[in-house]
Amino acid sequence: MRQKSVLILLVLAVLALFSCRKETVASWDVDITGPVVSSKLNIRHFLTDSLFTTDANGILNLNINREVAYIKVDSLLKLPDTTIVNSFTTPITLTLTPGQSMNLLPPTPLTFSLGDGIALKYAIIRTGNLKIKYSNTVSEPLSFLYILPGVKKYGQPLIISETIPPGNNSLVKTYPLNGYDIDLTAGGAANYNTITQSYTVSLSQTANTVVANPGTGAKIELSYSDIIPQYAKGYFGMQSVPVNIDTARLDIFKNFNAINFQLSDATLDFRIINEFGAEFNGLLSNIKSLNTINQSSITLNTQQLSSININRAFEANNTVNPTIKLISLNKNNSNILPFISNLPDKLTYSGNINLNPLGNTSGFNDFAYYNTGIRVLADINIPMKFMADAFILQTVSPIDFSTLKQLDNVNYGSFIISAKNGYPFDAVLQAYLVNDQNVVIDSLFVPGNNIIVKGITNTQHVVIAPSYQRINMPFDNAKLQNIKKSKSIKLKARLNMPIPQPPEISLKDTYEIDIDIIIDVNYKVKRK
């Protein structure tokens, strides 16, 4: 009886514990209002990767630094692939016993033909290969010992020892030359581009005695390929290197566009940095500012870039001290104002570089290190003083609210944009919702109720007090669903200049729009 009771008890206990646990959801609507975000909207935010400074008058200066071109050592100082054939044959009939050396001619130095008047005395190989094809015209295997005394790694010369089977190209091998120092003066016996070599050819110890007829022996074909120097020293010759037309992306004004925009001032400094131990002369031409959005192009007119002489760099303790050539363009020596006012997103350029225009003035002491060269930097300085009808700032930010379940509980409401405008122009805001197909599916601001009125200005159009606005941005559940579907939001601010247009508007460091986003929603609270 008791066992039965306990069993019933347990069954009831399990039933009791596992029953009555259905979740219920009570819901009701509440009106919630309060601040969500406090932030700022500033012209700096739209111009990425740029540095703003403030001048003595408190006016913002936009400083842009871009590398326009970088001509590396490998394009100026290419060591060509070189193939040299050496024959080690007997001029007489020899009966060779195992291990017996062949009576051969003494070795001769190996000279490279580098072209363009290049005369190297010393090099360190970063990467490169020596490929050797071996041939043996004797009927028994030959032992081959090849030594390059001027090619060293960790102080040890390059030694190659192989057994060459009988036959044409009977052995092919590749030897990496990475990290080898090369003395290209043949130990002082030659001035440049030459290395010494020595070799021994003998009948292999495992071979049978054989008779070698005149003209038979070993032949090797040496191929130096893919040589990239880590360092090179000597005379680099007089070279003329064309700089083909190329495009450099500026990407400064990609979020910025303007109507009838005209800067009051701007400068463009080209800094040409020479990391080579050689002198250069050159020119930059056909420099254009391209605005690919407006399809407009302005060619830079100046004489400053037509003949540029660049001194050689110096080396001390394996460190390069580059020389810098500065060429400044301003509104007096160029058409830099319309050039920059075009708001280029790209620059095109071409030119020519002459290496060692005065010849071997260094006495074979030109030098070059790997991954160095001639860098051309453009430093643009734009004081924020301009005329314009309007300009448009635009940015796209990725968003993903698809997992934000709270949005489903919002019945309706609005975002209230409380703005304090310290700029001397009206700002018309719009935010577009963009789906994963990059299609605009909705917008957030109501046209006509999206204007942040300009700050209060004095007669010089300087803001003396900000203006305050509250912009209502209503939404319903349908709009919220569009927000959830969106993958990015495109914020567009059109800044309308005052009418009548003042001669010049200056943007001061202190100007900005304070934005407080306040939410005012009817929200469905769910209690589980």
Place this chain on the structure above:
Amino acid sequence: MGKNITYFLEAISKPGFRTFSSPCALNEALFEAYVLEKQRCTKYKGEGKDQKMLLRWFLNLLGILIVLNGKAQYNTEFINYSAMGRGIALNVDYEAGSNAIKNDMMNKLIWGGYISTEMKDASDKKLRTKNNFGINLNYGTTAFIKGNSKFDFVVGFKNQEVLNASFNSDFYRLMFYGNKRFLGDTADISHISVNALRFQEIKFGAIIHHVDSVAKIGCSVSFLKGEQLFYFKTGSNASLYTSADASSIQMTSNFNLAVSDTSNRNLFGFNGIGANADIFFETPYKSKVGKKSVLIVNANNIGFIHWQNKSVQYSSDSVITFKGYQIENILDLKDSTLNKINQDTILQNLVNGRKEKFNINIPTNLVLINKIYFGKMNLVLNTGFRYIFNANYKPYFFAETEYQYKKFKFIGHFGYGGYARLNYGASINYSGKHLFFKLGSNSLQGYITPKTAYGQGLFFSIAKRFK
């Protein structure tokens, strides 16, 4: 019937009956009501009809109590023992009430559904300075197993769920209407208390059923498994100010909050460990009224739960002004930025949160009942008092009538206090040779007039009786 209630209320509102200092006081109130009725009858109908009048009055009162009132279960197994004896029982005990929230709204809160503005408004009109709200749901199984001639053993399993709150009108409006109606104003959220607790217990004990041959003493101890806890209490300075333009919210955050491990919320979630004890005492005594009187004292859930170290406590006693999440660049307002603005982050930023172990007392239930037997011992008048400690509960006074007819017992209940205001209910017991059955509600008013009444409840027991 309504007239009799009026007389009863008139009687208990007389000086000396405003409070019930003893279990007999409520009985005396009922007797006084009878005297008032008698006086009126004498005035209008003359004397000599005392016996008939007395009988009619009692029948009327019984009718009222049976039809309109109910009997509470009180979340204790020992009280059942007298009626059920040895056996194994499945018990469900549910009660919910508020002295501010009307029953139709309460139903939505408990059982789910949409709470309309009309429902919120109806409760809003009745808000007092201090209001309370509570739900207790207990279900489980208990067995009284034969020990020897003097005592029996008791074992049981039970799930207990508790949700209660004490709140003021501002808190209610903040919760159910939002803060928009407080624009430019301060919502007083001081002295708010919210407790939500869910735990399971295994009970072992014994009842001595022949102390001095007539009295009963029961005692049990339980091992508790804490599953869920939410504890929130504000201090005297807590308030929330919303500026007139909604650009800032200022919170005087004077509160403590404790939450059990939120990642482990299920029946098998072992987030706390504890113990409690139940004590039961029942003894007959002699009184001037009735043929027999019995006093029952029951205290159960005397204990605590030790919440483990994954539980989190937050506390704050400072003034925090929130003017929006600060983002330097509005164009950085993307999902990764907004995702930082979640409840946990805000809570962590606002308050001092820490994971640690702590103890919380569970709501302790105290019940006192005085039973007076009349007639052939088949008519019983119960008066009683109940209080639940640590549960935002108001003292509850009640009266019950029991009428035994063969194997059936009809019980009426009338009470005031607790989570609701006025309660009435009814229940029926069947006590057969092998089966015991009880079904009733201590708060029928919530089912009859949900739009105007407060509180609801249901209890149910079915037992297989042993010898």
